[in-house]
Amino acid sequence: MSRKDYLSLFLVSSLVVLGVAFLQSVPGYMDADYYYAGGVQLFRGKGFNEPFLWNYLDNPDGLPHPSHTYWMPLTSIVVALGMLLTGSEDFLSARIFFILVAALLPLWSARITYAFTFDRNKAMLAGWWAVFSGFYLIYIVNTDSFGLYMGLGSLFLFLAFVPRFDNRLLIIVGQFLGLGVVSGLMHLARADGLLWFAAAMFLVVWFNILRAKYSITVGCKKRFLVTWILFLCVTVGYLVVMVPWYLRNIQLYGKLLSPASSRVFWLTDYNQMFAYPAQEVLNISQWSSVLPIEHFQIRWRALITNLKTTLAVQGEIFLLPLILLGVWKLRRYTITQFASGMWLLTLFVMTIVFPLAGQRGGFLHSGAALQPFLWMAAAVGFEVVVRYGSRKRGWNSDMAMRVLGAGLILISIILSSFLLLQRVVGEDFSRPLWRRNWDRTAEIERELQRRGANLGDIVIVNNPAGYFLATGRQAITLPYGDEDTLLKLAIRYHAKYLICLLYTSPSPRDS
Numbered sequence: 001m002s003r004k005d006y007l008s009l010f011l012v013s014s015l016v017v018l019g020v021a022f023l024q025s026v027p028g029y030m031d032a033d034y035y036y037a038g039g040v041q042l043f044r045g046k047g048f049n050e051p052f053l054w055n056y057l058d059n060p061d062g063l064p065h066p067s068h069t070y071w072m073p074l075t076s077i078v079v080a081l082g083m084l085l086t087g088s089e090d091f092l093s094a095r096i097f098f099i100l101v102a103a104l105l106p107l108w109s110a111r112i113t114y115a116f117t118f119d120r121n122k123a124m125l126a127g128w129w130a131v132f133s134g135f136y137l138i139y140i141v142n143t144d145s146f147g148l149y150m151g152l153g154s155l156f157l158f159l160a161f162v163p164r165f166d167n168r169l170l171i172i173v174g175q176f177l178g179l180g181v182v183s184g185l186m187h188l189a190r191a192d193g194l195l196w197f198a199a200a201m202f203l204v205v206w207f208n209i210l211r212a213k214y215s216i217t218v219g220c221k222k223r224f225l226v227t228w229i230l231f232l233c234v235t236v237g238y239l240v241v242m243v244p245w246y247l248r249n250i251q252l253y254g255k256l257l258s259p260a261s262s263r264v265f266w267l268t269d270y271n272q273m274f275a276y277p278a279q280e281v282l283n284i285s286q287w288s289s290v291l292p293i294e295h296f297q298i299r300w301r302a303l304i305t306n307l308k309t310t311l312a313v314q315g316e317i318f319l320l321p322l323i324l325l326g327v328w329k330l331r332r333y334t335i336t337q338f339a340s341g342m343w344l345l346t347l348f349v350m351t352i353v354f355p356l357a358g359q360r361g362g363f364l365h366s367g368a369a370l371q372p373f374l375w376m377a378a379a380v381g382f383e384v385v386v387r388y389g390s391r392k393r394g395w396n397s398d399m400a401m402r403v404l405g406a407g408l409i410l411i412s413i414i415l416s417s418f419l420l421l422q423r424v425v426g427e428d429f430s431r432p433l434w435r436r437n438w439d440r441t442a443e444i445e446r447e448l449q450r451r452g453a454n455l456g457d458i459v460i461v462n463n464p465a466g467y468f469l470a471t472g473r474q475a476i477t478l479p480y481g482d483e484d485t486l487l488k489l490a491i492r493y494h495a496k497y498l499i500c501l502l503y504t505s506p507s508p509r510d511s
Contacts, residue, residue, distance in 0.1 A: 005124060009124070013104075033466035038067050038075075044089070050468075053477060055260065055278075075189060111123070115158075132416040155182050159175055177234070180237020197234070200234045273356075301355075302350070321381070322377075326379065350366060364508050460489070461476075461478065461498075462501065
C-alpha cells in the first residue's frame with residue numbers, strides 16, 4: 001500500500017461523507033438528538049445536565065436532570081469538542097470529528113487488511129467497502145456512536161494484533177496500556193464497551209500462554225510477574241478514562257453505575273423502558289412472573305432480529321458469504337479467533353442478557369466495532385472465490401480480481417445510494433424525510449405559543465431531546481402505562497401539554 005492509495009481512499013471517502021452530512025441538516029432521530037443535546041449543554045457550560053427526561057429508570061426528581069444516566073457520554077463530549085473548535089453550536093460544528101472519523105475509517109480498514117494479507121488489492125477492496133458502507137453510511141457522520149465505536153474497535157484490533165511482539169518490555173507495556181485506554185474509551189462510548197475491557201484483560205493471558213514464543217522471559221516467576229504488570233497496565237489505562245465518570249456516578253447515586261443500567265435487565269417489553277415509576281415495573285418480581293416460554297420467545301425473537309442485522313447490515317447481504325469464507329480461510333490467525341469470539345460474545349449479551357435492548361439497536365451499535373475486520377474477511381473470501389474460479393473455470397486471477405472486485409464495489413455503491421435515498425431523502429428532495437420530524441416539531445411549537453403557552457411550560461412528547469433541540473422547551477417522554485399513569489406523571493413533573501405526534505422514524509432502532 002502506497003501513500004497514493006491511502007490518499008485516494010481518504011479523498012473519495014471525504015467527499016462521500018461530506019455529501020451524506022450535507023443531506024442530514026438535523027440529527028433526525030432520538031439517539032442522535034440526545035447526544036447532540038448533551039453536547040449543546042456541555043458547550044453552554046451547563047455540564048452533564050439535561051432539561052428533558054427521556055426515561056424514568058433512575059426515578060428522576062425533576063428538571064434539570066443529570067444527563068447520560070443510561071447512555072454513555074463520550075459521543076456528547078466529542079460533539080462539544082467540535083463546537084468548542086468552531087465556537088458555534090450548529091449541527092455542522094457538532095459533527096466535525098464524526099465526519100473526520102468517518103473519512104478515516106476506510107484507511108483503517110485497508111491498513112488492517114494489508115497488515116495481515118500483505119496484498120494491496122485486498123486492502124483496497126476492504127477500504128472501498130468501508131467508503132460505501134451500506135446501512136452504516138447513513139449513521140457514521142451523525143451525532144451517534146457508530147463511527148466512534150467502529151474507529152475505536154479498529155484501533156483496539158490494531159494495537160492488539162498488528163505489532164510484532166518482541167522482548168522489549170517497554171514496547172509491550174505501552175501496547176497493553178494503550179489497549180486499556182482504548183477499552184476505557186469504548187466503555188465511555190457505550191455500556192457494552194466494558195466487554196472490551198474484559199477482552200483486553202483476556203489478551204494478557206493469551207499473550208503469556210497462547211503466544212508463548214513472544215514471551216519476555218523464560219522463568220515462571222518472572223513470567224508471572226510480567227503477567228501482573230500487563231494486567232496493571234490495562235487496568236491503569238482503563239481507569240485513566242473511566243475514573244472521572246465513576247466518581248460522578250458515586251456522587252449522584254452512591255455507586256459506580258446508575259440505577260438505570262441495572263433496571264434494563266428486568267425488561268419484558270421494550271416499552272417498559274419508559275415505565276413510570278420504573279422501580280414498580282422493572283424488578284425481579286415482575287420479571288419472574290412472566291412465563292418461561294415467554295422469556296424464551298423474547299430471546300428467540302432477539303436472536304432472529306440480530307441475525308438479520310448480521311445479514312443485512314454487517315454483511316450487506318451480498319458480502320456475508322464472502323465474510324464466512326474469509327473467516328474460515330483466516331481461522332488460524334489470532335485476530336480471527338479473537339474477533340469471532342467477540343462477535344459471539346456480543347451476540348450472546350445482546351440476545352440472552354439484554355434481548356429487548358439488543359434487538360432494538362443494541363447489537364447493531366455494538367457490532368460496529370468489528371466491521372473493519374469483517375471487510376477484511378470479505379476481501380480474503382473474495383480471493384478464495386477467484387482462486388476457485390481460476391482452478392475450475394480457467395479464470396485469469398488478476399483480471400477477475402479487478403473486474404469482479406469493481407463489480408462488488410459497484411454493488412456497494414448502489415446499495416448505499418438506495419438506502420440513502422430511501423431513509424434520508426425520501427420522495428421529495430425539497431422536503432427531506434430526514435428532517436420531517438424536526439419541521440413538525442417546530443410547527444407544533446409555533447401552535448403552542450399561538451395558543452398562549454409560556455416558554456417555561458413543560459410538554460410530554462415521545463422525543464423530548466428532539467423537542468428541546470428544535471424549540472428550546474423543556475420536555476419529558478410519554479410514559480409506559482395508562483391515562484392514570486400519565487396524569488400522575490404530569491402532576492409530579494408539572495407538565496402542562498401532551499403532544500401526540502406520529503413520527504416518521506429514520507432511527508436504526510426501527511429498521
